[in-house]
Amino acid sequence: MSRMTVSQQNRSLANLLQRIGQQLAVAIRQQDLLDILDEIGRFGRPLTFNYSRYILVTIISVIIAVIGFAMQKSGLITLPLPPWIHAILPLLSIAIWLIQFVYRRQQINRLQDQLFYKNVLLDNYLQPESVDGKQQVAELGIRFADFQRGNHLRELTEWIKGQYNGNEHSFTYYYYVFHYVNKRTVTYVTSDGKGRTRVRTRTVYDHFHRYGITLPFHYVSRLRVAGFDLSALPHGYRPASNRFNDVFKVSAHDELAAAKFCSPKVVESLLNLTNRLNKVNLEFDASGQLCLSFADSDLLQLQRRYGFDQPALFADEIRQISKLDKLQSTLVFIEQLMKYTDNNFQ
Structure with missing residues (x-):
């Protein structure tokens, strides 16, 4: 040859x-x-x-x-x-x-x-779905305040379907990546080197991402637990835990609903969640849907060890089960939340 x-x-x-x-x-x-x-x-x-x-x-x-x-x-x-x-x-x-x-x-x-x-x-039974990212955000933004961020652009860049099967509760959920852009005008002064200055403006686009999981949650409605920059509902509530109140702001359509939600086990579970996730918000809309949002981008990320330069070793790595521990612990938290609230709101 x-x-x-x-x-x-x-x-x-x-x-x-x-x-x-x-x-x-x-x-x-x-x-x-x-x-x-x-x-x-x-x-x-x-x-x-x-x-x-x-x-x-x-x-x-x-x-x-x-x-x-x-x-x-x-x-x-x-x-x-x-x-x-x-x-x-x-x-x-x-x-x-x-x-x-x-x-x-x-x-x-x-x-x-x-x-x-x-x-x-x-390996984790996750299936990406093709959606109109801007249209999907528009629909979610009607129900959840977390999708109302961004004065220039709002879109979903990932929408992934998953299934969780726990000991007491099983549910279908969607993991998403939300990209939003804030547009602002900056004023600055330039000099021509001869003592003359001129005021100019330019447009700046700031890009941000939020991540989250949304799913049916039939035990709570019209309630928010805000740990990051969310407008409150009319009725606020402060449980007995000062540590919890330093992190979260709870609001609901009525104070009794918030009090029933904030049981000691729920308060403890939410505080434990903040050890794993950052800038957490929980929103339960009027139709029984939960949106759990956060700033962490690594729930679906693992570090690969091999690449195309070692195809046999890369294949062995692919054959092994890739466990997403951070995603799994977040789903376990959601199951615990269901367990702690399924009797309170009946």
């Missing part, structure tokens, strides 16, 4: 990466992911592009620049060129080389991360 040229090697690898992306998009089983890693193993060489042509072009351009600069200094070139003009060609060659290297490296890393993330979802 004839030896492949550099161009053929790079094209072969680019085609492989394209196929991997297409296969990942439709993968629904762990075996689909293992088949991808098997194909990478059969590829027979590292997933590294050959940059020898870029290196050669860079070396030649440096040589040309040095010769051109030397000829100008010696007077062989009389054109009035500034000295830095000779550096343009080498710098351009290096820039093209670096852009290609970074783009292709990021492409491989992105595919590795996607494959591992898809396996994590499969």
